[in-house]
Amino acid sequence: MKHLGRIFNGLIYAILYAPLAVMIFFSFNASSSTTQFSGFSFRWYQNLFEDFAIRSALQNTLLISITAALAATALGVIAAYGIYRMKSKSLKNAAQTVTNIPLTNPDIITGVSLMLLFTFVGGWLSMQSSILGFWTLLIAHITFNLPYVILNVLPKLYQSDRSQYEAALDLGCTPSRAFWKVVFPGIVPGILSGFIMAFTLSLDDFIISYYTNGHFNILATQLYTAVKKPLRPTYYALYTLIFLAIMGLMLLVNLTQIRAEKQKGSTKNMRRTLAVVLVVAVALVAVLGVFSSKRNDVLSKMREELEGELEGEYTRDLAGTTLYVYNWGEYISNGQDGTLDINLAFEAVTGIHVDYSTYDSNETMYATLAGGGVTYDIVIPSDYMVSRLIKEGRVQKLDYGQMSNYKYIDEKYKYPEYDPTNEYSVPYAGGYLGIIYNNTLVDEEDVDGTWSLLWNEKYKGQILGIDNARDAFATAQYALGLDVNSTNKADWDAAAAKVREQVPLLQSWVMDQVFAKMEGENAAIAAYYAGDYLTMVDAMDEAGENGDHLSFYCPEEGTNIFFDAMCVCSDAQNYEAALMYINFMMEPAIALENAEYICYTCPNTAVLENEDYSMREEEVLYPTTDVKATYYTHLDEETIAYYENLWNKVKADS
């Protein structure tokens, strides 16, 4: 019986820690894979110390957690004391009920309701810039931390001896002095545990932050975009360090407590423990500080390297300002593995800091812009979304005269369907929607070059559905021979019915998760974008030279061609810097780096003509035969509402 219990608990611990063991193990992987171990290395730890984005997110996370925990503790102690001293029972009950609301409300509701409040207030104040950011995040964190502080402090107050307080008053203390002298020391343990709990919760929160953080990136929100793709082991390295540090501290505290209890000399030991904890914490921060590369050094080095490489004129007049860029995830060269960190390079040259956020679908991007509460200078949506933004006046005209590198944009991408007057956008990158399949899992005779592969029952459970309404319905529309830009509801109904047929065959709905699924060979077939296919091949080659397992084709019934274009928002705060950034992106040297990194079709002639461009003959990007393809166009409001509703029902009913 005793052994049975031990085995049972051991098993639970094993399950609880298995994923963490995986995390620690693969943080030492030589390749970027999180499932194939190809050798021991400290590469990701080195990467961690060089990654400014993670570091700034870590700093922001600590800043928000500590500030929120401190503020919540201060406010919570006052609140608890107030509630404790309330004489009216009904008022007391009311206060405690209100305190319980954030505890029992799901995070998503707390987050959404606060977001609604903030954007409402932002709209009411007609704020030009983002209301969502540090302050709203701080308010949100304080709000969900408060109940924990109060519930930790209140019981201590009720335990405290009221006669001591009265004795202090009797001996001549003022009420506030009596509080500090007599009541406060008794509730210190409650305050401490409340503070620690608040700090932990703040550190760990994702959902509430996700709705209220705006531009203010913290680890959790950054992770949310990161975990959709095969996660860079850099995050494993970071969390391994955090895990080991916390474990070390907790072990230390526990062991000294256990020893103190045995020796009963507790206070002295506790103080010593506290001191050790502090020293370790300070040492950790110091290590991070000393071993991390200095941002300024990196910037000036980068600046020297770029000297003479650039063709445009870049003044430093706007140095010190910030440019807010909102782009697709994993869609810019970011300094990984010796590539150029373009945003950092831009800062090196112009002194303008790029605040970079990402989205994983046009719809998410649109909702964020339309929702208010947060503003961006540059967005990089796809064609049909560009039309919509132009039509709704959400983007503004560009001064092409200020962008000397615009001459490099291939003529065939100018005056596109989505921006017929060519006033609002500069093409960034594009490609085709197609089918990616794993040729080791799919029989070659089943690949007939049509969309029907996505409906092949033989591969039930191995097909990935594309998780956005427009693309998902488009695959069905192409397969059925329908117009993807139809405004006829019957067409959309037919497409929805076709997608419903597919649902039982699907493994799951994915957007960026497709990378992990296909690279890990967890699924066999997916509809996705040509450029991403090349990215997957690269990643698989790096992890274990399995890149040739994947194949891609554009189905013969026709498919979607898309182009993402850079636009400047109408409420941009930094218009000049935005133009400079777009011009910078078109620099032959920069565009080449970017094209190599993102693997999408590049519209820049300087790149296309460059011998060094490794993908210039890549059939998937630059097909030599005609591909039957159409752009999506912006549809009317009613049709969008109709198909989005259909989409939600398809997902909900399945």
Place this chain on the structure above:
Amino acid sequence: MEKKNIIELKNITVSFDGEKVLDKLNLSIQDGAFVTFLGRSGCGKTTTLRVIAGFLQPDEGDVFFGDQRVNDVPPYKRPVNTIFQRYALFPHLNVFENIAFGLRVKGAKKEEIEGKVREMLKLVNLEGMEKRKVTNLSGGQQQRVAIARALINRPKVLLLDEPLSALDAKLRKDMQVELRRIQRETGITFIFVTHDQEEALSMSDVVVVMENGQIQQIGSPVDIYNEPKNAFVADFIGESNIIDGIMNRDDTVTFAGHTFVCVDEGFEHNEPVDVVIRPEDVDVVAPGEGMITGLITQATFKGDYYELIVEVKGFKWMVQTTDAYEEGQQIGIVLVPDSIHVMHKSEFSGLYGDYSTFSDEEDVVPPEEE
């Protein structure tokens, strides 16, 4: 008439963390007796109780109920029930359900439970309280619920672990009487653990005095008081002056510089012994008339008597007398043979029975922690 032994402990040894708490303990308990384990905190009395109840497995030795060895019988199968120090009532059940608990576990019929609980409520004077929450009861009432809860199972033996220690003095006296009455009415063997010698002497048929994990003496309250076996028992039960002496021969003992006639026999020639003199057995006379003399260093009026601390040859005696004396007075002391009790030397010799550091405050023995 020799009664049957209901419980027998043979060579019981129990250790905690390498420390022996019970050391080769042997004990027989007769059916229907009121037995008290008396000793200081940590002497092993509660441990012995827990061995009998089955909460503790002895490292060595056997426990017999009647003729049956019960070492491996779990507590819930033993025909004993326990009253815990802090009653251990079930806070989630009301008075009725607490008392009915044992019967419900056995799966007794509803009517049977109803009837027996009423009977128990009557026995412990708690009629009309059945619906009350036990957490809202006074200490004395909780005590009664605990007794009823245990007795309803008709145990062969009831174990009581310092059940009165949490009650105030008045309630304690009442409960002592009450417990004695219940024991007589039910005829169940009671094993009662206490550190309070007065409680032990007034309630029990048999007192078992324990110290250092061993039994120091077993006997009736009168025997224990009058014929303590060693210095520990003498000191622990009532007040005693314990003085070093030499047993010259049978019925003659020398101490405090004087040779006395006594009634103790069975010692070796000139054997060093401990001599016990109870404070109330000392006759105080004028300085010249006594067998020995002493100087009063402290005199306290106690109402019906005076308590004197008297220095005799560098040793301080406690003396109780009905006559008034003052500090600094010289007195004579007379001891009749019956007032002298001679004991063999033991491991406790020299540790007890000197009143040189005596203060009037009684040592408060903390409740046993185990």
Place this chain on the structure above:
Amino acid sequence: MSGTYQGKAGKTRRTSLGTAILNAPYLLWAALFIIIPMFIVVYYAFTNKDGAFTFDNIKHLADYSGVMLRSLLYSLAATAICFLIAYPFAYVVCKWRPSSQKMANMFIMLPMWINLLIRTYCLTTLMDGNGLVNQLFVFIGIGRIPLMNNTGAVIFGMVYNYLPYMILPIYNVMSRLDKSVMEAAEDLGCNAFQRVRRVVFPLTLPGIISGIIMVFVPSVSTFYISAKMGGPGDFMIGDLIESQIHSQNSNLPTAAALSLVLMAVILVSMLILNRFSDDEEGGSMLV
């Protein structure tokens, strides 16, 4: 409360000015950031895009009754499994030496310091079609087993992530149970099973209830675990709210109506749970 006096006679029961000043900041904060946001949710739930009052949003929810039922079932299953694991787990831990208990507790809390997103991600690398577990299965000849992207995986993901929230409150209550009460039960004839059923279980009910709330609430509203670990048919109410907010014609009224329903579901479950316990303070929510 029979033994405590409710204040001396003659003392006024009005809240003093000092107390009012003490309470002002928190009450203001609570009103601004707890109460008003709730009203905004209600407002959105009952207005259309032009701001006119309407019941349409609520009526439209009928379309999603399947999702709501599914969310409820999944989270109830996850909560039940958490309970079935956590209870014996805590029971076993409570039998250990105090120092071992401390360590056991620490190692339950430790994973919670690692962000849920990354823990779940690591879990998927283990359970995926070609994940580490399946690689092992293939290696020892069992072959691939679909562990991921199904209902079981979603529930497992919830159990994995929220199990500590069930263990800790149960353990906290259980470890404080009076040992002698347990002995009393044994003494009165309870075997191990009866002891749990008749004494331990009723006495640990407050811990169980807070455990249930702490697992059920995040489970029923999750949108990450279901999206990451579920199959195409495991769309949950949290996913729905999230997709209503982050969609092209951002549908806040429907999201608000869904939120309202979610709150109602939770409120009702709490009321049901409260019938089982007479814990007035609600303080056992504390971990």
